Amino acid sequence: MLRLRPYKACDAKTIVSWCKDEISFRKWTSDRYESFPITEDDMNYKYLECNGDCSKEDNFYPMTAFDESGVVGHLIMRFTDEEKTTLRFGFVIVDDSKRGMGYGKEMLKLALKYAFEILKVKKVTLGVFENNMPAYYCYKSAGFKDVKLPEKIMCQVCGEMWSVLELEMVDEITK
16 A cells, blocks of 8 residues: 655655666756766755755655555655645656556555645646656546646756646645
């Protein structure tokens, strides 16, 4: 049975091991880290020491998914508005040996339940690179819907321009 809990410093060792190459690492982190690979200390500094900016108290929630075998997934949740009605998921990743087995969808469903029932948000958003179709289809299977944007969002990653797809889920009760 999959469960979700707040991230702990000891989780970093496992999580950073899941990206074996820079392309998969950048699909996970975009440009949020300067170099590849990252260390446990790099991850813990960004998450637990607020990357030098602890001014956004109660805004950032790194989470870890685990089952009987140990840590199997990870994501962050952060508010994007002062009213705390919109939450953004990011850094969504599943153990590379367990991908395609439903762990990602189940982890997202647990995170969505937390977002809507505990944090009482009205909307959850996320972005995914267009060249990461397995992640895109995972998000769609968890219930996220495509957002039509006025223009394409592009990011320069690994010397290439990558297109970003935006998705969201709106709480049907508060809609």
